[in-house]
Amino acid sequence: MDRETLNEMVKLKFAARRAGGLEIDLVRLAGDATYAGRIFSAVENLPDESLVLLAMTLRDKFGLLAVKPQPVAEPGGAPQSRYLSGTRS
16 A cells, blocks of 8 residues: 555544544554445545545545446336447348
């Protein structure tokens, strides 16, 4: 883990404690994705815009922000993702 990420984790820990009394275990935050997701969700509900941005930044760095998009349904109800390569007649 790079130094910038470690600094951001420490900032999050102390700012979250000041803002809402939330205690963050930094070792678990770095090693347990389920715990990290719960902590980031809790921080994102605090009324501090800079903390929400920091939580989202860390969530992205930890690979917890990327969500696989769901196919959008067409008006007929079928998903948009169709096989489009192949022979056409």
